[in-house]
Amino acid sequence: MKYPGDFTTIMADETAKTLTKWLDSAADNCYFRYTTTPALGDYNLNVLAINADTETLVEAKSVPTLKNAKQWVNDMEVYWRQFDYDEKSDISSPNPPDSN
Numbered sequence: 001m002k003y004p005g006d007f008t009t010i011m012a013d014e015t016a017k018t019l020t021k022w023l024d025s026a027a028d029n030c031y032f033r034y035t036t037t038p039a040l041g042d043y044n045l046n047v048l049a050i051n052a053d054t055e056t057l058v059e060a061k062s063v064p065t066l067k068n069a070k071q072w073v074n075d076m077e078v079y080w081r082q083f084d085y086d087e088k089s090d091i092s093s094p095n096p097p098d099s100n
Contacts, residue, residue, distance in 0.1 A: 001082055004075040007034065007045065010067040019047065019063055029053050036070045037062075045069040 008016040023032060026049045033048040043065050049058040065072075 001075075001079050003079055004072060007047075007072070010045070010065045010069060010072050011063060012066055015063050015065075019061065022061060023047070023049075027051070027058065030058055034073050034076065036073055042068045042070040045073070 007019065011019070026032075029052050030049045031052050033050055035046045035048065036042065036044065037046060040062065045063050045065050047061045047063065049060070050056070051058050
């Protein structure tokens with residue numbers, strides 16, 4: 001699967017700039033998780049900053065999008081799922097297609 005693009009591809013430029021600034025200001029030990037909330041609809045993206053050491057939520061932002069955020073999140077999950085870490089060979093390799 002082709003890389004779906006980063007979050008800036010689904011939102012207004014000003015929203016993307018504000019969110020990027022917030023992400024850049026996060027602590028170095030944070031990683032980010034992108035989700036959607038059904039109650040807010042498909043055009044709203046939740047961005048969670050998570051402390052990688054403690055796995056606790058540091059902060060969350062909810063931002064409007066111009067394109068379907070739910071579809072973007074789903075596409076990103078499919079994209080990253082195609083890479084499987086093989087501990088024996090210490091490399092990442094594509095997963096075989098689902099047998100379902």
